[in-house]
Amino acid sequence: MELRIFTEPQQGASYDELLRIAKATEDLGFDAFFRSDHFLSMGVDGLPGPTDAWVTLGGLARETSRIRLGTLMTAATFRLPGPLAIAVAQVDQMSGGRVEFGIGAGWFQQEHDAYGIRFPSTRERFDRLEEQLAILTGLWETPDDETFSYEGQHYRLQNAPALPKPTQRPRPPVIVGGVGPRRTPALAARYADEFNVPFHNLEPTREAYGRVRAACEAIGRSLDSMRFSVAQTVGIGRDDAEVRRRADAIGYDVDELRTNGIAGTPQEVVDKLGTFAEAGATRAYLQVLDLSDLDHLELIADQVAPKVAEE
Numbered sequence: 001m002e003l004r005i006f007t008e009p010q011q012g013a014s015y016d017e018l019l020r021i022a023k024a025t026e027d028l029g030f031d032a033f034f035r036s037d038h039f040l041s042m043g044v045d046g047l048p049g050p051t052d053a054w055v056t057l058g059g060l061a062r063e064t065s066r067i068r069l070g071t072l073m074t075a076a077t078f079r080l081p082g083p084l085a086i087a088v089a090q091v092d093q094m095s096g097g098r099v100e101f102g103i104g105a106g107w108f109q110q111e112h113d114a115y116g117i118r119f120p121s122t123r124e125r126f127d128r129l130e131e132q133l134a135i136l137t138g139l140w141e142t143p144d145d146e147t148f149s150y151e152g153q154h155y156r157l158q159n160a161p162a163l164p165k166p167t168q169r170p171r172p173p174v175i176v177g178g179v180g181p182r183r184t185p186a187l188a189a190r191y192a193d194e195f196n197v198p199f200h201n202l203e204p205t206r207e208a209y210g211r212v213r214a215a216c217e218a219i220g221r222s223l224d225s226m227r228f229s230v231a232q233t234v235g236i237g238r239d240d241a242e243v244r245r246r247a248d249a250i251g252y253d254v255d256e257l258r259t260n261g262i263a264g265t266p267q268e269v270v271d272k273l274g275t276f277a278e279a280g281a282t283r284a285y286l287q288v289l290d291l292s293d294l295d296h297l298e299l300i301a302d303q304v305a306p307k308v309a310e311e
Contacts, residue, residue: 001277001308002031005297006072006231006285010038010050010111015059017291018051022060024294025067028301032068032100033060034285037075040111043251054087061095068098072196072231072285073177075106076128077117081135081155089140089166097167101136102175102196105129124154126183131155133174133191138162140171177231179208188226189215196285198231201260205230206279229283230276233261236269236299246296250289262286266303273308284308 005025009018022033037053040046057069069091074084092099105125106112112119120128131152142148142162150157166172176188177196185208188195195212197205209228216223235250235257237243243263247254257263262272262284273284288296 001273001281002283003300003305003308004032004034004068004283004285005030006034006036006287007291008036008038008287008289009056010036010041010046011044011289012041012046012048013051013291014048015051015056018056019060019063020294021288021291021297022064022067022069024297026064028297029305030067030297030301031283032070033064034070034072034100034102037071037073037078038108038111039078040108040114042108054084054091057099058087058091058094061091061098064095064098066098068100069095070100070175071102072175072198073102073104076103076132077106077112077119077125081132082139082157082160084132085136085139086164088136088172089164092166092168092172093164095167097172099166099168099172100175100194101172102177103129103132103136104177126187128154130183130187133176133187137171137174137191140166175229179204181211184208185211185215188212189219189221192226194227194229194283196229196231198285199233199260199287200230202275202279205276205281209280227282228280229285230281231285231287233257233263234269234286234288234296234300235261235263236266236296236304238265238299240265246290246293249293266299266307269300269304270307273304277308 025033039050053071109119135150139148139162147159148162173193175194176192178184197208235246244254247257262269
C-alpha cells in the first residue's frame, strides 16, 4: 500500500507552512502530497486564512521534484471547467507531469455563501460535475491539431483549442470519491482512474468499492484499470501518551480517532491499514491536521510505511 500525506489548509496554514510539509513529505519518501480545496475553515478560526489549491500546487510544483501533487477534492462549483483544465494542465507542466486531479460535486454550503459562490441543489451539483468531467477529460485528450466542442445543459464550449496540453498523456489521473449509491459509482467507472472513499469505516468502504466494481463491469471496463484508495485522519504515537497528545492537538477524543480514523501505535495503524488493503485499497491518504508536527510524519515514514509497503 502506498501512503500519501493529505492536508486541510483551510483550517489554518500559510503557503510557507504547506511548503514545509510538502518538502518533508518528499524527503521522508512518501508517495504524494495532497491538499483539500476549501475556502472556509470548519470549527476553528482558520488563521491566517485560506490558500487557493491550484495556486498552492503550482508553487509546490516548482519547489519539489519527486512527489505527486493533487487535490481531494476540487469542487466543481468553484471553477468553470475550461479555465480549470488550463490551470491543471499548466501545473502538470510545471511539475514535470506529477499532478493527480481529484474532483467532486462540492458540499460545504457555508463556504459558498461566504464567498458568493452559487450552491445549487444536490442533483444540479452532480449534473455539473458530470459535465465538468466530460469537458476536462475531453479537453486534455483532444489531439494537438484538433479543437474541442461540447454542448451540455450547464456548459457549452465552441471550438476550444484544448491548450495547453498536460505533460502526462493523454491526461493526468482523475480521482472521484464518495459513498453515493448511484451517480458516484457511474461517474467513477466512466471517468476516473482512482476511486477514493474518505473518512468511512471498513464496511461502508467495502460496499462503495463493490458498487464501483459493478459499475465498471456494467460498461465493460476492466477492473484492473481502477485503483481503490481511502482517506483517513491519522494520529500515531510510540505509546498511548503520545497518541493522546496527538489526538488532543487536533481536537479529537482518542477513542473517537481510533474508531473513526487511524490511530494508535505504529503496529495498530499497520493492522488497520491492512484491513483496508484486504478490501481492495492500494493507497491511503493520511490526513495530517497538525502541520507543525514533523515528528509525526517521521514516525509514520519510519515505522508504518515500510511495513505497509510489503503488503
